[in-house]
Amino acid sequence: KAGVTQTPRYLIKTRGQQVTLSCSPISGHRSVSWYQQTPGQGLQFLFEYFSETQRNKGNFPGRFSGRQFSNSRSEMNVSTLELGDSALYLCASSLFSISTGTSTDTQYFGPGTRLTVL
Amino acid sequence: SQQGEEDPQALSIQEGENATMNCSYKTSINNLQWYRQNSGRGLVHLILIRSNEREKHSGRLRVTLDTSKKSSSLLITASRAADTASYFCATADYNNAGNMLTFGGGTRLMVKP
Numbered sequence: 241k242a243g244v245t246q247t248p249r250y251l252i253k254t255r256g257q258q259v260t261l262s263c264s265p266i267s268g269h270r271s272v273s274w275y276q277q278t279p280g281q282g283l284q285f286l287f288e289y290f291s292e293t294q295r296n297k298g299n300f301p302g303r304f305s306g307r308q309f310s311n312s313r314s315e316m317n318v319s320t321l322e323l324g325d326s327a328l329y330l331c332a333s334s335l336f337s338i339s340t341g342t343s344t345d346t347q348y349f350g351p352g353t354r355l356t357v358l
Numbered sequence: 359s360q361q362g363e364e365d366p367q368a369l370s371i372q373e374g375e376n377a378t379m380n381c382s383y384k385t386s387i388n389n390l391q392w393y394r395q396n397s398g399r400g401l402v403h404l405i406l407i408r409s410n411e412r413e414k415h416s417g418r419l420r421v422t423l424d425t426s427k428k429s430s431s432l433l434i435t436a437s438r439a440a441d442t443a444s445y446f447c448a449t450a451d452y453n454n455a456g457n458m459l460t461f462g463g464g465t466r467l468m469v470k471p
Contacts, residue, residue: 244400271456271457273457273458273459275459275461282461282462282463282464283446283448283461283464284461285458285459285460288456288457288458290456290457295456295457296456296457296458298458328398330400330401332401332457334457345388345389345391345406345450345457346391346403346406347391347403347457347459348403349393349400349401349402349403350400351399351400352398352399352400354398
């Protein structure tokens with residue numbers, strides 16, 4: 241079974257631009273979460289989507305947004321990029337459990353998209 | 359914001375030795391998970407321990423959880439050079455219904471051949 245895939249893997253943008261990152265979860269996974277990793281702040285939760293609905297949101301400004309499609313693929317968008325948005329953006333998915341009607345706890349991470357803002 | 363601290367921040371050992379990493383957290387949790395990350399790449403899930411469990415094993419990994427002290431430890435026995443990586447603990451908050459994880463700052467482990 242294919243793992244979580246993220247595209248693009250590397251991205252260079254300039255301040256003020258916007259960017260869209262894509263994540264394809266493992267087949268059968270309905271929960272997709274996004275994390276930002278920087279040397280200074282570490283790994284921080286951005287948001288989680290489950291069945292096309294945002295279920296949780298971290299403490300990030302409104303410039304960060306996301307969505308999930310009916311096939312569980314997810315995108316996140318950052319508008320008006322700032323230098324501090326340079327980071328590794330990680331996507332994770334988790335399996336939908338038929339017995340509990342929700343997602344299981346283990347999250348499977350993709351390789352990440354490394355965004356550099358100049 | 360990060361859930362807590364990981365200790366030590368960096369650890370250097372010889373191949374064959376055991377490595378112990380500790381994690382502290384602040385809130386009540388549903389579960390605690392350990393992940394490995396190789397050099398700025400994706401995270402690999404290692405083990406999950408639920409709040410009603412005290413110890414769990416997986417291969418050369420042993421995880422303990424002390425909810426009264428809000429702490430956990432990860433022990434890697436008979437380490438190998440391939441274990442060189444950063445290790446992160448992550449907690450799922452008891453009051454959160456989703457899959458939001460709060461990560462610690464990580465321990466950088468170097469295993470020398």
